[in-house]
Amino acid sequence: MYRLPVIIDVDTGLDDAMVLAMACVLPELDIRAVTVCFGNNDLLNTLRNTLNMLKLCGREDIPVGAGADRPLVRPTPSYGTDGHFVHGPGGLGGVTFPFPDATAALSDKSAPDLMHQVLRESDQPVTILCLGAHTNAARLLLKYPEDREKIRCFVNMGGLVRAGLPTVMSSVNIFYDPEGAAVLLDSGIPFYMCPGDLTALAMVTLEEMEELRRFRSPVGRTVSAIMDAYYKTCSSLGEQTRNGVTGQSLHDPCALAFLVHPEFFTYGRYWARVETQSELCLAMTVIDYENTLGVPQADKNLYLVDGIHRQPFARFFLDSIRCYEEGGEA
Amino acid sequence: MCPVLLDVNLTEDFAAGFLLAARAPELDILGVTVTFGETDLATAAQNTAELMALCGLACPVALGADRPWRRTWVLPPRPMPLGGAINGMQLDPAAKADLSPLPAAEFLYEALCAAPQPVTLLCAGPLTNIAALLERHPDAKNRIGRLIWRGGTQRHAVNGVVRDLQTLLDPEAAAFVLEAGLPFVMCPVDMGHALQASQAEVDAGIGLTDPVLHQLNRLLKKRWCEANENQPIGRRTLGLPLQDVAAAAYLLDPEAFISEPFHCEVDLKGRYTFGMCVVDICRRMGREDNILLLRSTDHERVLSRLYQ
Numbered sequence: 001m002y003r004l005p006v007i008i009d010v011d012t013g014l015d016d017a018m019v020l021a022m023a024c025v026l027p028e029l030d031i032r033a034v035t036v037c038f039g040n041n042d043l044l045n046t047l048r049n050t051l052n053m054l055k056l057c058g059r060e061d062i063p064v065g066a067g068a069d070r071p072l073v074r075p076t077p078s079y080g081t082d083g084h085f086v087h088g089p090g091g092l093g094g095v096t097f098p099f100p101d102a103t104a105a106l107s108d109k110s111a112p113d114l115m116h117q118v119l120r121e122s123d124q125p126v127t128i129l130c131l132g133a134h135t136n137a138a139r140l141l142l143k144y145p146e147d148r149e150k151i152r153c154f155v156n157m158g159g160l161v162r163a164g165l166p167t168v169m170s171s172v173n174i175f176y177d178p179e180g181a182a183v184l185l186d187s188g189i190p191f192y193m194c195p196g197d198l199t200a201l202a203m204v205t206l207e208e209m210e211e212l213r214r215f216r217s218p219v220g221r222t223v224s225a226i227m228d229a230y231y232k233t234c235s236s237l238g239e240q241t242r243n244g245v246t247g248q249s250l251h252d253p254c255a256l257a258f259l260v261h262p263e264f265f266t267y268g269r270y271w272a273r274v275e276t277q278s279e280l281c282l283a284m285t286v287i288d289y290e291n292t293l294g295v296p297q298a299d300k301n302l303y304l305v306d307g308i309h310r311q312p313f314a315r316f317f318l319d320s321i322r323c324y325e326e327g328g329e330a
Numbered sequence: 331m332c333p334v335l336l337d338v339n340l341t342e343d344f345a346a347g348f349l350l351a352a353r354a355p356e357l358d359i360l361g362v363t364v365t366f367g368e369t370d371l372a373t374a375a376q377n378t379a380e381l382m383a384l385c386g387l388a389c390p391v392a393l394g395a396d397r398p399w400r401r402t403w404v405l406p407p408r409p410m411p412l413g414g415a416i417n418g419m420q421l422d423p424a425a426k427a428d429l430s431p432l433p434a435a436e437f438l439y440e441a442l443c444a445a446p447q448p449v450t451l452l453c454a455g456p457l458t459n460i461a462a463l464l465e466r467h468p469d470a471k472n473r474i475g476r477l478i479w480r481g482g483t484q485r486h487a488v489n490g491v492v493r494d495l496q497t498l499l500d501p502e503a504a505a506f507v508l509e510a511g512l513p514f515v516m517c518p519v520d521m522g523h524a525l526q527a528s529q530a531e532v533d534a535g536i537g538l539t540d541p542v543l544h545q546l547n548r549l550l551k552k553r554w555c556e557a558n559e560n561q562p563i564g565r566r567t568l569g570l571p572l573q574d575v576a577a578a579a580y581l582l583d584p585e586a587f588i589s590e591p592f593h594c595e596v597d598l599k600g601r602y603t604f605g606m607c608v609v610d611i612c613r614r615m616g617r618e619d620n621i622l623l624l625r626s627t628d629h630e631r632v633l634s635r636l637y638q
Contacts, residue, residue, distance in 0.1 A: 278601070284603060
């Protein structure tokens with residue numbers, strides 16, 4: 001079976017941890033590296049969470065590159081002891097691992113250098129799944145511009161169609177490093193964006209969460225605990241119901257699902273850039289929905305994923321985690 | 331009678347709204363001021379004179395800004411005569427307005443001061459004249475009952491991705507007026523998408539013998555055809571967005587609209603977002619509401635006025 005070569009760039013908080021658990025057992029993927037960035041917490045925590053999650057999943061064979069602890073040009077964000085308002089203390093909502101912090105998979109190369117090595121050694125273009133701040137991939141493109149030929153596309157969780165989060169027009173993940181995101185969108189490399197509006201619909205219902213709760217493997221239990229922590233914060237923010245369905249939106253897993261099962265989704269193709277100069281509109285994903293610029297098709301760098309079939313998505317999520325159960329299979 | 335002042339850059343995009351207001355018996359139109367906009371000041375003035383002659387509106391007209399408040403044109407104005415196209419309105423090119431010697435801002439101020447009660451401003455163009463008015467006469471603010479603007483956007487934008495035309499024509503003026511603390515009703519581009527006339531609704535005016543309504547029918551049919559002119563034959567089914575009709579209809583029948591207060595600013599710094607009308611629809615800014623944003627309307631109720 002063909003395995004899609006991929007680098008997964010994470011800022012491991014709650015939903016990134018789910019992506020790692022899912023991706024590690026997917027026969028469709030050939031994970032060449034995992035690179036880590038600040039975002040859902042500071043780099044120390046996102047790196048620790050990433051390494052621990054990979055150990056839990058039995059995939060310490062995947063090299064992990066530590067990346068940026070701050071945006072390209074903006075100051076280092078501060079998380080405090082309470083952490084991110086969704087991902088909580090340490091970035092995993094207080095979920096812990098039954099072993100000392102893992103380090104075996106940590107590469108001596110930094111994230112951009114590890115990405116560069118993977119791209120150079122690959123005989124085919126590699127897809128980069130961007131789930132956090134875009135600093136690592138931006139540094140890769142700035143340091144090794146020739147590597148763009150080896151990047152098949154970016155698949156991203158981030159952006160928002162027009163609403164703002166956390167500020168008036170900014171969008172999730174883009175906000176962590178607007179200049180970094182701008183490097184990616186300026187590069188012309190196809191950018192598949194799963195915006196927050198879409199990923200909010202990538203929902204696992206309360207009933208499906210019950211199904212997850214019955215899993216007995218260490219990964220199944222941890223993912224279930226992560227899910228509970230995620231639901232706790234998101235429901236306290238009033239985000240638990242979308243389109244009449246109540247449950248938990250799985251933002252980063254939505255982008256992974258697009259990579260593996262694009263048939264669940266619909267998308268449109270547009271020209272897009274990131275605003276970096278305006279304070280008011282900082283980190284806005286400026287998307288030419290109405291094709292007012294009339295740019296040629298080849299210059300439309302954004303594939304905006306805008307529709308999802310929820311049920312097969314939820315099934316894909318559960319089936320991935322089920323692989324860790326005894327007798328479960330990929 | 332509700333006293334009203336119109337401040338317009340009159341082109342085909344506002345003629346239907348203008349006629350709706352001009353013909354409404356419940357409105358007392360005290361005057362019309364003209365601004366540059368998508369079309370230049372001279373064309374806009376002549377369009378205004380011709381349309382007023384058509385509908386018999388006899389009030390003074392004052393000329394205002396021929397360019398943006400604080401800069402040269404962002405978008406150079408172009409001649410867009412209202413009676414120019416053979417399939418559009420046919421208007422008398424010899425029509426002359428009763429021109430006031432005062433510039434628009436002074437004319438507006440005098441009219442506001444002379445009125446015994448606060449006056450509603452219906453604006454369809456860049457807000458340049460209003461910015462000049464408020465800059466020179468800050469006390470004018472208390473004499474304005476409310477300002478209804480056919481402009482701005484919450485979502486749809488057609489100029490350089492995120493900017494709506496009326497904001498972009500004079501971003502600094504829009505920013506200034508939005509900050510002025512007026513009761514500001516925004517009838518955004520999006521409202522046009524919420525109020526679209528089908529071909530059948532446009533064609534309901536065919537055969538009307540009233541000369542004004544006949545010209546209105548011609549105008550709307552031209553605009554409907556333009557909205558569909560790039561559609562393949564057999565698929566010309568797009569509705570005609572009626573942002574202008576919505577703005578005027580709100581003046582006559584505000585209860586036909588669903589609206590919501592928001593905070594709104596204009597971006598003046600962005601590389602891609604300069605001139606963008608930013609409505610804080612997610613309420614992230616924690617700033618005081620300064621606009622009432624029209625969001626949807628009772629389609630039947632508003633369109634039933636169209637050919638009355």
